[in-house]
Amino acid sequence: MTNSGNCYKPRLLLAKLGIPFLHVETGSGPAGTTSAEFLARNPNGRVPLLQLADGRVLAESNAMLLHLAEGTRFLPADAYNRALAYQWLFFEQYSHEPYVAVRRALLTMPHRAADATPERLAATLIGGNKALAVMQEQLARTPFFAGDEISVADIALYAYTHDAGAGGFDLGSYPAIGAWLRRVEADPGHVPMDWTG
Known part of the structure; x- marks a missing residue:
């Protein structure tokens, strides 16, 4: 799905x-x-699903990022920096995506409108701003999440953060995030979310 941040993550890394x-x-x-046919390849019934050249398949966007990044500049060679990249991948799935991405979906996808209760919108706004504040703090210290160089952590967090405004988040309140978004976009090979190859 072109409007899914989780689907965008592997497309963006492949492009870069x-x-x-x-x-x-x-x-x-x-x-779908x-x-x-789809469930035979991914019993979880979710996208994205990556089929490799040899026919094997891989589910879960962050697992795809780690596989595709193997031996590239997107997976730090230093063990500690690599662990930092993993740390931010877990953060993205557990502390960021459930709030930033979910609130965006509730507000922009008609089939999710029934779930957009005032309580759910309030909770996702609070949780999303908490995640953005954690990101802001880190990016005030380092240019990218795992240090001085872009990594899979940046690809994962960029996917929904760059469109957080659609979820009602004020990115103007997070200047270090804004500067980081521009750095990710300036990195060679960058493509927009609606790019499909």
């Missing part, structure tokens, strides 16, 4: 690595992620 790929748009429902 200069690796060609075929994007296949898949919806939800019987013809709940079809027998």
Whole structure:
């Protein structure tokens, strides 16, 4: 799905690595992620799903990032910096995506409108701003999340953060995040979220 940050993450890394790929748009429902064919490849019934050249498949966007980044500049060679990249990947899935991405979905996707209760919107706004504040603090100290160089952590966190305004988050309140977004965008090979190869 082109408007999914989780689907954007591997597309963005593939673009930055200069690796060609075929994007296949898949919806939800019987013809998409709940079809027998899709479930045979990913029993969890979710996108993205990466099929490698040899036919093997890999689910979970951050696992895809780690696989694709192996031996590249996006996975730090230093063991500690690599662990920092992993730390931020976990942060993205547990402290950022459930609030920033979910609030964006509640406000922009018609099929999620019924879930957009005042309580849910308030909770996701609080949780998202907490995550953005943690990011702001780190980025006030280092140019990227795992130190001085861009890594998979930046790709993962960029995917939903760059569009956080659609979820009602005021990125103007986080100047270090704004500067970081511009650094990620200036990195060679950058493509927008709607790019599909």
